[in-house]
């Protein structure tokens with residue numbers, strides 16, 4: 001497994017109130033460096049700790065996980081880097097004499113405590129778990145390594161065996177608990193070289209390395225697992241500028257050495273951070289510091305770097321160079337190895353592995369079942385939700401229908417809305433029919449009226465004629481429907497119309513009678529004229545005829561005058577009578593016309609009602625469609641859910657099958673191993689038996705040869721023995 005070095009930045013609080021800060025923590029990942037407000041640069045690290053960050057947070061972010069992994073056989077290194085006085089010791093150990101302060105204590109005391117807490121936890125969880133902690137504490141002063149746990153000033157040398165760098169001559173102390181370890185740290189710290197400088201009253205003049213070696217043993221059944229790891233906690237000395245520290249003499253020499261070792265560290269980091277030079281030579285051996293940290297920089301360890309910075313503007317150059325160092329560190333990748341050795345009975349370990357795999361399969365199955373149940377529940381919930389939504393829509397639809405029915409109810413006053421709803425179709429049909437009937441009746445009435453009018457034309461006054469001619473054009477034929485109440489009203493009007501119709505019919509009869517009378521009178525008149533003409537045209541006695549004619553003419557004149565008078569009188573009377581009748585008829589016609597208008601109005605209203613009804617029906621249809629769509633969508637969703645569940649189930653079954661397959665493979669392997677070991681055993685026992693047989697023979701031969709030698713002095717006994725051997729076939 002490979003992973004990048006984790007790099008964290010920490011900005012300490014400013015020391016001077018007058019100075020403006022050159023560093024601004026932008027957010028949790030970025031810090032901005034500003035020089036005289038001119039150029040500014042943003043640096044992004046894995047985390048930036050602002051001035052007010054708590055020590056606990058620094059530990060949790062930068063070290064906690066690494067400490068935990070140390071108990072699993074993974075090496076870890078944490079080191080603090082930065083200019084002098086930037087807070088490296090504050091970060092690693094905490095303020096002086098506050099290492100046991102729960103708030104102020106630094107990363108080393110917290111790591112030590114957490115390490116032991118973790119080991120204790122493992123001991124509780126595992127039946128057979130033991131651990132061994134050894135600690136070494138050294139300092140690199142003027143590029144020499146000194147043991148901080150020994151009072152003599154013996155120098156320590158480095159042994160590099162490739163993967164391991166060991167400190168030859170360093171005292172390794174075994175500790176059982178965190179208190180003991182911290183006691184060792186305190187003891188060693190007292191020996192560390194510090195001095196007051198212009199920058200720091202208690203400036204570290206050396207790089208301090210606390211090396212905690214963790215070894216654990218875990219026994220499960222007949223399987224023994226040994227793990228080992230090293231946790232390096234490093235407090236580097238700070239880079240210094242002579243202009244700031246104003247060092248001289250011994251301090252200047254220290255300063256030069258510190259700076260040169262840090263320069264080598266920087267160079268190694270720069271080379272490691274370039275991907276092109278990943279396989280080229282890295283000058284670890286140029287300084288003890290880089291040599292010791294070889295495994296932590298591009299090696300087989302998990303590494304975290306905490307770069308400490310001073311926020312003041314006067315240290316802006318140092319802060320920039322520290323951040324550049326940090327940025328280079330973020331590009332270095334380490335290869336992390338787990339130092340773990342498993343031993344014990346192989347067969348048992350296989351069995352255990354099989355058992356564990358079975359357990360894992362069971363767990364996976366249980367998880368799959370849980371997941372399946374959860375998804376099923378989820379889909380059920382969704383289904384319920386959709387159902388609820390569908391019900392809501394239905395109720396909305398019902399509500400709309402209700403409103404529509406209320407509307408109908410209001411229109412069909414007097415009827416019950418439920419009845420109206422149920423009988424609406426029948427009513428509509430009936431209304432249609434009645435409307436049709438009414439229209440037919442109306443048409444018939446119109447026709448008869450027209451006939452009546454036609455028959456009275458010769459007797460009409462010009463004014464009546466004009467009125468008739470100016471009557472409205474015939475309306476278009478439309479089939480309308482009425483509401484029941486309107487139909488009741490119309491029925492009343494229908495009766496009236498019928499009555500009028502009867503009256504018109506009576507009138508027509510009367511007209512017929514009058515006409516007949518008129519015809520009779522006219523006929524009589526014509527007859528009289530004919531008779532008169534016959535008398536006048538006789539040839540006999542023309543005088544007489546003349547006389548008779550004169551007298552007859554006189555008589556006829558009187559008769560004719562009389563007749564004319566009668567005729568004139570009756571015609572006037574008749575005219576008077578007919579004009580009265582015509583007047584009456586005209587009045588009735590106008591009345592009928594106004595009624596017809598009213599009918600038309602009613603029919604118009606019925607048409608509007610019908611339109612509204614159609615609208616409502618359309619709405620109902622739309623709602624029906626919406627519900628249908630919704631139901632379809634719901635079914636689709638449900639199908640999708642089922643599909644997904646089936647997919648998940650299939651995947652899980654596939655996974656289970658794969659696991660089962662690997663289990664079978666393991667079982668086969670185990671059987672093979674058992675068979676091989678049995679074969680070996682039987683071969684070994686056969687060999688052993690053969691060897692034993694040979695040994696027995698050799699012993700017997702030796703015994704017999706001794707006997708031969710011993711009995712050579714007794715020939716008879718020897719001969720007997722010889723016989724015995726030959727007879728028994730011993731040799």
Ligand SMILES: Nc1ncnc2c1ncn2[C@@H]1O[C@H](COP(=O)(O)OP(=O)(O)OP(=O)(O)O)[C@@H](O)[C@H]1O
Pocket residue numbers: 011012013051082083084085086087088089090091095096200202203204205236237238239308
């Ligand atoms: N984050 C902080 N909060 C409060 N005080 C701090 C912080 N960082 C540093 N200090 C204080 O600043 C002073 C110098 O800090 P420290 O000794 O840790 O610096 P250093 O980087 O180790 O310096 P040197 O390299 O010279 O040893 C100390 O008094 C310390 O308590």
